[in-house]
Amino acid sequence: MEKALSPSAQGNPLDHRYQGEHPVRTLAYLLRPDRRRLAAAVAVFAVRHSPLWLLPLITANIIDIVVEHRPIEQLWYNAAVLLCMFAVNYPSAVAYARLMSTSIRRMSTGLRSALCRRMQQLSIGYHSKVSAGVLQAKVVRDVDAIEESLKQTSEIGLGAVTTMLGGLIVIGIRAPAFLPIFLVVVPAAALLIRAMRGRVRSRNEVFRREVELLSSRVTEMTSLIHITRAHGLEHTAIGRVDGALDRVRTAGFRLDLLNGRVSSLAWNVLNSLGVACLIAAALVAYYGWFAVSAGDVVMLSTFFTTLTASTTALMNLTPVIARGLESVRSIGEVLQAPDLESNDGKREVGAVTGAIDFRGVGFAYEGADEPSVDGLDLAVRPGETVALVGPSGAGKSTVLNLLIGFIRPTTGRILVDGVDAAELDLRSYRRFLSVVPQESILFAGTVRENVTYGLPDAGDDDALRAALEAANAWEFVARLPHGLDTVVGQRGAMLSGGQRQRLAIARALIRDPRVLILDEATSALDGRSEALVQEALGRLMHGRTVLVVAHRLSTIRNADRIVVMDGGRVRETGTHDELVARGGLYSALQPGRSA
Known part of the structure; x- marks a missing residue:
């Protein structure tokens, strides 16, 4: 011990x-x-x-x-x-x-x-x-x-x-x-x-x-x-x-x-x-x-x-x-558990441009008969938005977890700005990365504490308000009983799903990440909330490298590239119009309902 x-x-x-x-x-x-x-x-x-x-x-x-x-x-x-x-x-x-x-x-x-x-x-x-x-x-x-x-x-x-x-x-x-x-x-x-x-x-x-x-x-x-x-x-x-x-x-x-x-x-x-x-x-x-x-x-x-x-x-x-x-x-x-994420002695990351390169990446979960991702080759340019679509179990979420560093490739390499991620101190790399998941996790603190979580020098109220406004969150935060100092409850129970999601976007904005990961960020929202969140996401995605997993057409149709996965492999790649015209797997997925 x-x-x-x-x-x-x-x-x-x-x-x-x-x-x-x-x-x-x-x-x-x-x-x-x-x-x-x-x-x-x-x-x-x-x-x-x-x-x-x-x-x-x-x-x-x-x-x-x-x-x-x-x-x-x-x-x-x-x-x-x-x-x-x-x-x-x-x-x-x-x-x-x-x-x-x-x-x-x-x-x-x-x-x-x-x-x-x-x-x-x-x-x-x-x-x-x-x-x-x-x-x-x-x-x-x-x-x-x-x-x-x-x-x-x-x-x-x-x-x-x-x-x-x-x-x-x-x-x-x-x-x-x-x-x-x-x-x-x-x-x-x-x-x-x-x-x-x-x-x-x-x-x-x-x-x-x-x-x-x-x-x-x-x-x-x-x-x-x-x-x-x-x-x-x-x-x-x-x-x-x-x-x-x-x-x-x-x-x-x-x-x-x-x-x-x-x-x-x-x-x-x-x-x-x-x-x-x-x-x-x-x-x-x-x-x-x-x-x-x-x-x-x-x-x-x-x-x-x-x-x-x-x-x-x-x-x-x-x-x-x-x-x-x-x-x-x-x-x-x-x-004594050996399953540790080892970062000691690895290269500190001081800056990230956002170039991501998957080279022959494969990953199999323990005890699984088939790999979740197999032979993935995908190069993402700095500032490019790439959407991952495919049926359930296609390997989309595994790709995101590989990029974050939650899991390591069992085969192949992931390069970040040309450097093998296995050589990087992932803690320093993640300072340039933000994730907006399907259900944002908030803790039982104030709005201010949740948005600036982990950022003791996040700036004054003006910077915080600017991030909230860009996330379309200021309009409801200003109406809360104590504004920025309102306690949101355990897991954000005092807020609606759309409000929690907009706070998550504000949390990402105030960090100014170079790489952004969106994992079904709008799938659980109603139409009005989705519109507000989509508008906020548009501001958040601007000028950043973005990997997005989504089912709704409104989230993926404007992506620079759409990567269609099935069985852990890339089956099709192109823009929305190109893939629809091709009439392949992407068309069969019927984007907007079950992409």
């Missing part, structure tokens, strides 16, 4: 490649930047927790002072030690919380940032295979599980370990004859944990995958709710979610049942040992076999109860730790 950088890392590349090592090692990498802070937190915690393992010793001293009538000054001395321990508890607790919380929160923030950064690096092919709901669950739920696991392990686990170590040290000094009995507890607990670890891990993995499936189902349901309601399919949608819920319930029940068995087994074994230790200490004191005082009996009994409680706490942490480690593995599935 990649090592998550803290926010102060300022977006540096992730510098540790996950290769499937144990999740504990991965966690060590994640927390490495705060190792000094964590060491200080452990030291402070030991001070804070000292009363739990010193109190039985002081209690034993006080009992012996009373029983054996020792000098009363010893009583005040022991009381003073107790008061000092209590006095430092509060400031040490605050210091520990500050140190540990800062480290864990920094790690979780860095890990979420690493996940989001990696999602931006992964190819579009990866995102088409992995549900957005699953990825969301990894960023939110899995990181939460890691954070909670670390919190509980640091609080309960450290408490149990420091109590056990402190108790064993005191017993070794005060009653060394009983030390071997106490040392039996730790190996017994270790054996129990080892015996149950594999099953707990397996159950956690099953539960995690069922939760990811549920997240995917819920995301799917919410994104399709308009279609579901429009077709009266509410019961079908609910049934799909209910099926996932049932599987989560079953997996969760089995996990809880296993955790209950582990907890009960640990409690019975450890408390049986505790009773045995108490009886042994009482017999030793009663018959005087060793020099054991009444206070020592109380101390040994208290220590074994504390030791048992600490070991039980560690046992109860097993499912929490297993869930956290499983979440580390889950996140590793994203951070």
Whole structure:
């Protein structure tokens, strides 16, 4: 897994490649930047927790002072030690919380940032295979599980370990004859944990995958709710979610049942040992076999109860730790995914004239019997508008995805201004490219934020208004309640389809792209909206290299060239009038309805 950088890392590349090592090692990498802070937190915690393992010793001293009538000054001395321990508890607790919380929160923030950064690096092919709901669950739920696991392990686990170590040290000094009995507890607990670890891990993995499936189902349901309601399919949608819920319930029940068995087994074994230790200490004191005082009996009994409680706490942490480690593995599935868009070390693009050349380009999707594009030869001149038409499945959208760089040719080359696109840093190339899709994606921000998205120096309101006017959008933006600062709602829900499309055109205009891609940009609009959008598109296309996929005649008839595709190959090329006169496949497609 990649090592998550803290926010102060300022977006540096992730510098540790996950290769499937144990999740504990991965966690060590994640927390490495705060190792000094964590060491200080452990030291402070030991001070804070000292009363739990010193109190039985002081209690034993006080009992012996009373029983054996020792000098009363010893009583005040022991009381003073107790008061000092209590006095430092509060400031040490605050210091520990500050140190540990800062480290864990920094790690979780860095890990979420690493996940989001990696999602931006992964190819579009990866995102088409992995549900957005699953990825969301990894960023939110899995990181939460890691954070909670670390919190509980640091609080309960450290408490149990420091109590056990402190108790064993005191017993070794005060009653060394009983030390071997106490040392039996730790190996017994270790054996129990080892015996149950594999099953707990397996159950956690099953539960995690069922939760990811549920997240995917819920995301799917919410994104399709308009279609579901429009077709009266509410019961079908609910049934799909209910099926996932049932599987989560079953997996969760089995996990809880296993955790209950582990907890009960640990409690019975450890408390049986505790009773045995108490009886042994009482017999030793009663018959005087060793020099054991009444206070020592109380101390040994208290220590074994504390030791048992600490070991039980560690046992109860097993499912929490297993869930956290499983979440580390889950996140590793994203951070180690090899399907990356690699741009490091490639040529930066400083300018684009718009000359695009497809040379023998072919592409086949994974698992497909036939290539989606086969032997494509197409040269597009700077400033030329080329329309791609053809039946469904002809390969038109694949050509656009190849040009954007979402997918790479399996054969052939794509040249941009004479340079192989495989040699270019696609991030810099895309600064000169804009896409207007069939359904424009807006986020729940203002008009201003949506149009200038990714452009912190987009200019003043005059430049923004000019882009909106050119896109035929200013007339409706000016009527919005807060103008440019009106929130458009999730996915632009407060706007009509035509309004969203015009904002998308304004977004493209303000970027002044050299290469423009129009993917069914008007197919979902009514007649009036289409007219406004077509007029705006005419301004946007002027002087730019344009590749357009469209069905409507009004969008393609004025193109400089129309390329007719079928079965992934170019079948005809020419202007609208030339292709109609030829009477071939283009004429059979009946442009205007199903080109």
